Amino acid sequence: MKEKLEVIKAAAMEAISSAIDEKGIEELRVKYLGKKGELTAILKQMGSLSPEERPKMGQLVNEAKSVVEEAIGNKADQLKAKATELKLKAETIDITMPPKVNKVGKLHPLNTVLNDMIDIFQSMGFDVLDGPEVETDHYNFECLNVPADHPARDMQDTFYLGENLLLRTQTSAAQIRTMETRKPPIRVICPGRVFRADEVDATHSPVFHQIEGLVVDKGVTMCDLKGVLEQFAHEIYGKDTNVKFRPSFFPFTEPSVEVDVTCSECGGKGCRVCKGSGWIEILGAGMVHPNVLRSCGIDPEEYSGFAFGIGLDRLTTTRYKISDIRHLFENDKRFLEQF
Ligand code: DAH
Numbered sequence: 001m002k003e004k005l006e007v008i009k010a011a012a013m014e015a016i017s018s019a020i021d022e023k024g025i026e027e028l029r030v031k032y033l034g035k036k037g038e039l040t041a042i043l044k045q046m047g048s049l050s051p052e053e054r055p056k057m058g059q060l061v062n063e064a065k066s067v068v069e070e071a072i073g074n075k076a077d078q079l080k081a082k083a084t085e086l087k088l089k090a091e092t093i094d095i096t097m098p099p100k101v102n103k104v105g106k107l108h109p110l111n112t113v114l115n116d117m118i119d120i121f122q123s124m125g126f127d128v129l130d131g132p133e134v135e136t137d138h139y140n141f142e143c144l145n146v147p148a149d150h151p152a153r154d155m156q157d158t159f160y161l162g163e164n165l166l167l168r169t170q171t172s173a174a175q176i177r178t179m180e181t182r183k184p185p186i187r188v189i190c191p192g193r194v195f196r197a198d199e200v201d202a203t204h205s206p207v208f209h210q211i212e213g214l215v216v217d218k219g220v221t222m223c224d225l226k227g228v229l230e231q232f233a234h235e236i237y238g239k240d241t242n243v244k245f246r247p248s249f250f251p252f253t254e255p256s257v258e259v260d261v262t263c264s265e266c267g268g269k270g271c272r273v274c275k276g277s278g279w280i281e282i283l284g285a286g287m288v289h290p291n292v293l294r295s296c297g298i299d300p301e302e303y304s305g306f307a308f309g310i311g312l313d314r315l316t317t318t319r320y321k322i323s324d325i326r327h328l329f330e331n332d333k334r335f336l337e338q339f
Helices: 002-017 022-033 038-048 053-090 109-123 151-156 173-181 222-237 290-295 312-319
Strands: 134-136 165-167 186-195 207-217 243-250 253-262 279-288 304-311
Touching (some): 002 022, 002 038, 022 038, 109 186, 109 207, 173 186, 173 290, 207 279, 207 312, 222 253, 253 304, 279 290
Antiparallel strands (some): 134 165, 186 207, 253 279
16 A cells, blocks of 8 residues: 555656646646545545554555645646746737827818807807708799799709709708798708709819808898808908908899808909909808798798808818818818818
């Protein structure tokens, strides 16, 4: 039994010293010291020994157990330290590596300008509404005092989606939708995309953006229109900008005006951008035509109002001195990253 103990002990020590990981060492602990382990088994065989031999053998077995236990403990500590060292090594941070840059998106210049415009009008008490991009002929033209045979239709050729459905050519349809659902006093702006079948060039795109505005209340006059739009122009272009109201024509307003501001490129001297005039046209406006009010169930004897349509793209290209409107829609990152 003594020899057997020596053999087991020697095999255990050998196995412990060549264990390569913590899992292996744990298996050895079970194999030798566990309940059914080899050294435990020897203790169980002691019954066959004589009473004098039993305590001696017991002592030997216990000594062997504690030697093996200690060896297992030491080896386990060693392996653990080694594993930690390897792990730390693998995790070393190489501070000379170029960093991973998180690409944060930013606002498109059109949205930056739109947000500024919304701020300006909200501070004057306007609500912001949305309207559909696919419109009916009824809302886009008929209700705006542009019947089927009206020559004004020629200037706003668009994309038809069927007999009566079309991509809206102007945000003005939002005026009608607003007056159908809200009662005066009304103060709203409706920004959005509009579409026209125009030839594409540096100043024309089949998709562009407008911001429609509508005010309807008792006693609204041309003075209110001028005050609001002048205030708007000064906030966008600065106090020194001159604002000019020119008589114009729109079927849905009477009287109608177009509004020009001092060319921000040349300060009014005349340049390529303003085609030598010193002025840039930024919007159309006017007093809402009585027919339009009537078609929305509002009595023009009791209420009056003004409306305007601002070109967002023009405002954006002049603010950032962008020479070609097409840049706004081409999604070229080299262009967009500049803002
Ligand atoms: N819808 C017009 C256009 O696209 C712009 C416009 C002019 C809108 C006068 C208005 C307005 O609301 O009153 O050319």
